[in-house]
Amino acid sequence: MALAKLKADAAEARMAGLTLPSGFDGARKDALGRVAAMGLPSKRDEYWKYTDPTSLTQPEPIAAALFDAQETPLFGAVDRVKIVFVDGVFDADASDDLACEGIEIARLADAAGADIHWASELYGTLETRGQSPVERPLAALNTAFAQDGILIRATGKAAKPINLIYLHGDTGSDVMLHSVVKVEAGAEVTLLETGPAAARLNSVLEVEVATGGAFHHVRSQGRDHERRAVTHCFARIADESLFKSFTLTVNGQLTRNECIIEMLGDDAVAHVAGACVGDGTAFHHDDTVFITHDALNGESRQVFKKVLRNGAVGVFQGKILVKEGAQKTDGYQISQSLLLDGDSQFLAKPELEIYADDVACSHGSTSGAIDEDALFYLQSRGVPLQAATDLLTLAFLAESLDEIADETLADDLRDRLESWLARRT
Amino acid sequence: MLAIKGLMADLQDEDKTILKGVDLDIPAGKVHAIMGPNGSGKSTLSYILSGKDGYEVTGGSATLDGVDLLDMEPEERAAAGLFLAFQYPVEIPGVGNMTFLRTAVNAQRKARGEDELSAGDFLKIVRAKAKTLKIDADMLKRPVNVGFSGGEKKRNEILQMAMLEPKMCILDETDSGLDVDAMKLVAEGVNALRSEGRSFLVITHYQRLLDHIQPDVVHIMADGRIIKSGGPELALEVENNGYADILAEVA
Numbered sequence: 296m297a298l299a300k301l302k303a304d305a306a307e308a309r310m311a312g313l314t315l316p317s318g319f320d321g322a323r324k325d326a327l328g329r330v331a332a333m334g335l336p337s338k339r340d341e342y343w344k345y346t347d348p349t350s351l352t353q354p355e356p357i358a359a360a361l362f363d364a365q366e367t368p369l370f371g372a373v374d375r376v377k378i379v380f381v382d383g384v385f386d387a388d389a390s391d392d393l394a395c396e397g398i399e400i401a402r403l404a405d406a407a408g409a410d411i412h413w414a415s416e417l418y419g420t421l422e423t424r425g426q427s428p429v430e431r432p433l434a435a436l437n438t439a440f441a442q443d444g445i446l447i448r449a450t451g452k453a454a455k456p457i458n459l460i461y462l463h464g465d466t467g468s469d470v471m472l473h474s475v476v477k478v479e480a481g482a483e484v485t486l487l488e489t490g491p492a493a494a495r496l497n498s499v500l501e502v503e504v505a506t507g508g509a510f511h512h513v514r515s516q517g518r519d520h521e522r523r524a525v526t527h528c529f530a531r532i533a534d535e536s537l538f539k540s541f542t543l544t545v546n547g548q549l550t551r552n553e554c555i556i557e558m559l560g561d562d563a564v565a566h567v568a569g570a571c572v573g574d575g576t577a578f579h580h581d582d583t584v585f586i587t588h589d590a591l592n593g594e595s596r597q598v599f600k601k602v603l604r605n606g607a608v609g610v611f612q613g614k615i616l617v618k619e620g621a622q623k624t625d626g627y628q629i630s631q632s633l634l635l636d637g638d639s640q641f642l643a644k645p646e647l648e649i650y651a652d653d654v655a656c657s658h659g660s661t662s663g664a665i666d667e668d669a670l671f672y673l674q675s676r677g678v679p680l681q682a683a684t685d686l687l688t689l690a691f692l693a694e695s696l697d698e699i700a701d702e703t704l705a706d707d708l709r710d711r712l713e714s715w716l717a718r719r720t
Numbered sequence: 721m722l723a724i725k726g727l728m729a730d731l732q733d734e735d736k737t738i739l740k741g742v743d744l745d746i747p748a749g750k751v752h753a754i755m756g757p758n759g760s761g762k763s764t765l766s767y768i769l770s771g772k773d774g775y776e777v778t779g780g781s782a783t784l785d786g787v788d789l790l791d792m793e794p795e796e797r798a799a800a801g802l803f804l805a806f807q808y809p810v811e812i813p814g815v816g817n818m819t820f821l822r823t824a825v826n827a828q829r830k831a832r833g834e835d836e837l838s839a840g841d842f843l844k845i846v847r848a849k850a851k852t853l854k855i856d857a858d859m860l861k862r863p864v865n866v867g868f869s870g871g872e873k874k875r876n877e878i879l880q881m882a883m884l885e886p887k888m889c890i891l892d893e894t895d896s897g898l899d900v901d902a903m904k905l906v907a908e909g910v911n912a913l914r915s916e917g918r919s920f921l922v923i924t925h926y927q928r929l930l931d932h933i934q935p936d937v938v939h940i941m942a943d944g945r946i947i948k949s950g951g952p953e954l955a956l957e958v959e960n961n962g963y964a965d966i967l968a969e970v971a
Contacts, residue, residue, distance in 0.1 A: 666810075666812075669812045671771075671773070672812065673824070674771070674798070675770050675798055675803075676798055676880060676884065677825075677827045683795075686823060690813060
């Protein structure tokens with residue numbers, strides 16, 4: 296009982312300084328109840344064994360220095376709807392009009408005054424479903440206290456991608472953002488997220504994709520060195536729908552990206568991928584993925600690649616759960632790390648739990664150093680050691696970037712990565 | 721052009737001496753061949769000249785146009801004009817062949833203080849050279865050597881050589897794993913590069929390659945030394961009688 300008490304106390308201490316915003320009052324109140332019941336995570340929880348949640352759960356955030364990337368914004372060449380948040384506060388002047396053909400867009404903070412029926416039905420709903428079988432108390436905390444976010448409903452094919460741009464302006468900012476996306480039958484939307492957001496970020500993204508709909512998510516978490524972030528993506532996808540999510544993480548001090556997907560309709564496809572580059576003992580990056588197959592002919596892929604050097608730590612906890620009756624499931628999971636020195640660490644926990652007898656599920660996890668033969672081959676052709684190492688590093692990450700459907704977006708990320716590596720991030 | 725004097729080298733991990741004093745002088749524009757039984761140190765010589773890790777030079781010298789090779793990083797040797805066509809070209813998943821070639825060409829140009837080639841110019845040159853080696857657009861697009869047949873890999877080596885225009889080319893058993901037609905194609909690629917300012921060191925087990933790439937001098941290497949040198953007829957002698965006679969003769 297000591298652990299439960301510890302977790303309950305942590306929740307109480309964390310919530311003491313917070314006030315419930317208005318809008319989605321019922322959902323917030325329910326979430327409050329969930330946090331009280333679960334408490335906040337502790338390192339003694341099975342799913343936090345490899346990542347210490349203390350800096351995410353303690354009442355005050357740890358300050359994070361601002362970082363000026365001194366470069367043109369990511370996806371700058373893409374025609375997109377820009378929605379800017381500075382330390383979690385919507386910046387109307389810096390943002391485009393919240394309008395785009397094929398979709399409806401609203402601010403979460405405006406939801407209190409407007410009766411956005413579809414959003415009330417979803418807000419907190421997918422997060423609640425995602426609490427079982429593994430508890431995610433920080434997501435419930437977010438549902439209760441999120442100050443702002445974006446509500447997107449796609450009714451057709453969105454004319455442009457929506458880009459949530461998170462800027463960090465205050466070294467002590469503590470931010471909770473909660474966004475909800477509903478993709479109606481046959482509709483399609485692309486959501487871009489670019490960081491770094493805040494000194495401490497807790498975000499929740501709930502995504503429902505209806506029959507034949509498609510949701511594309513491409514995210515880059517920023518090059519700042521000190522932020523701490525826990526992000527959650529909860530998705531529920533229907534028949535013949537497509538869900539694709541890719542995250543690039545460079546720098547940051549602590550990043551935990553959780554992705555929980557329920558495949559409820561037949562012939563659905565869900566791909567989750569991530570590339571991460573970490574340098575130094577302060578870097579800790581955690582991908583925690585849970586995909587549930589609960590229908591026929593589902594296809595899921597998890598592709599995660601981490602490049603770690605100078606004592607950086609990477610964690611992967613990925614699960615494929617195939618429920619009884621989810622026949623013909625095709626599940627694939629790969630997590631790989633490239634350890635550029637002997638001090639870096641990769642901790643992987645791949646899990647498969649299968650209750651159907653006619654499925655194909657495979658998983659693999661590797662850790663390795665750079666290929667010396669390939670390095671020499673490149674050098675023997677005149678490529679200097681550092682450039683050769685960068686080239687092989689990009690090649691290692693390539694498989695995860697290939698998961699991005701839109702080539703323009705993928706190329707932008709590839710080019711950035713290349714220049715960041717050349718500048719030693 | 722390439723001057724090797726009394727070169728001695730050990731395998732680093734195993735306290736084993738591989739080269740026991742190699743002397744070799746290849747003037748500009750000449751083609752020299754090295755033949756020799758397995759384990760005589762032929763491939764080791766090519767690796768040491770190009771700067772592979774794992775060997776320790778314990779004596780002697782190797783210079784390219786008077787510049788000490790052994791003191792340079794592998795990429796500096798390449799920029800200085802040395803090229804090794806690998807016996808087993810390395811597969812590099814995730815790196816496109818074209819990206820690889822352009823990176824290499826431009827890295828060398830940069831090291832020599834020359835301007836980088838524009839993407840357009842580069843493409844034009846690659847396409848023309850690839851065509852003569854029967855390398856199609858697909859092979860240029862694929863990751864370096866991944867899924868290439870033995871012949872494709874060797875042709876890809878020659879394409880790299882053609883693009884990099886080195887002055888000293890070492891071919892390490894470039895004929896191994898090639899069928900007759902592929903060998904001819906590779907030899908034609910090499911012959912097209914022969915010029916007054918460019919020298920070749922051809923390491924091979926078989927005289928057949930030397931039918932296609934006519935050497936000026938043939939050396940026989942055994943137990944870490946060059947034990948006999950002669951004209952092309954030396955290769956024929958090996959082909960007909962093996963190494964036993966030569967080994968007995970110098971013993």
